[in-house]
Amino acid sequence: MKKLCFVLLLMISGLIISGCQSDSSGEGNSSDGEVEFEFWAAPNPTQEAFWEDMAQQYMEEEDGVSIKVTPMPESPSSEAGIQSAIAAGNAPAISENISRGFAAQLAASSAIVPFDEFDGYDNLIQERQMEETMSSWTFADDQQFVLPVYSNPMLFAWRTDILAELGFEEAPRTYDEVLKAGEKLKAEYPEKFLWSRADLVKPTWHARWFDFFMLYNAASDGNNFVEDNKLVADNEAAVKTFKFFSQMAEGDMLLTREATDPFESGDSIMMDIGPWTFSYWDEKFPEMVEGETYELTMPPVPSEEGTENPKTFADTKGLSIYASATKxxxxxxxxxxNWVFSNPENDLKWFEKTNLPPARDDLATNDAFTDFLGENPELKKYADNIPNAVPPIASEKTAEVQELIGTEGLNPVVKGEKEAQQAWEDVRSAIDGVLK
Incomplete structure (x- = not known):
């Protein structure tokens, strides 16, 4: 009996030692040497489905890797969910749905690692044909903390059927042309508006991406706004942008109260628009047909000089790798x-599933996407303008900076409470204080 107990004790000791050795070999490594890691997809069924499909294919081709794809928590926001996970030590190895501004915040706290430190990074950028796109994503010290997955160059839609009634043969391209269209619209249809956007009088920080930054990027030819934690904005372009909003407001061309489908109903004739709108129109407003009822354009610019190749804001997010993961x-x-993005067919699958344009310079010219864009012509202008789309500012103070653009500048300008020059001076002063 004593001998049996001694044998059992040796067996138990061996199991304990074996377990300890397994734990010390590195989190995410199974006993057979397989690397396991978690991938957090954006809380969107189509995006989750894409990454699950990619992970399954990759695991079938690549021995020794196990990928668990799960949707990231989104309460109260996906950013808050990521921050909570980092604080609790539960962050994944990699996640999507990271904006450039949020990446700057995570990088400042050393929560994510640079992509450019991985062998094969430069080759990946070349293989995916995204050198020009990446040029506006670089962080301080030329490091790259987020790899963009998709890029939506935000455009304007114009009710060209109503413009034709007013005597305009094409959509406006300059501030003067926009204001002339607005004046004619108000003269003919006093109850209609040029642009319906309730957010123009709200301080919501992320709303500035789809009003101020669309026009500022066009007016400044894509000039940076914040760089290395300093305000480097183009002063002249910023004042012109505020002045343009002021002129539209003074002409009663802006509808700033909440309204349901004002563009579709013809109550307004100008609308900031992303490609996610088209599936909604297909279901609810089949009469919205490009070339018949509407046209897509880049943002208007201050003068004819900037109309050849204007810039806009890029609604874009990407992937980040977390420092808490093992090497x-x-x-x-x-x-x-690298495996996913080295094959354009995978970007095509993404495009087909999500309608979100892959962040590729060659999206409009690569043969892999020709048929899909031919079947979905409304997406062609988004593809064409990916290189002209400027991502969010790279600052850990993005939310504070953009809220000040609203509270100190855009909101009072639209309400008629400040002149454009004074509004910009107030914005500059307030942002300088935040960035110190």
């Missing part, structure tokens, strides 16, 4: 991403 998990996550 093995980080490398495995990068290798997976």
């Amino acid at each position: 093995e998990q980080q490398q495995a996550a990068f290798d997976f991403v």
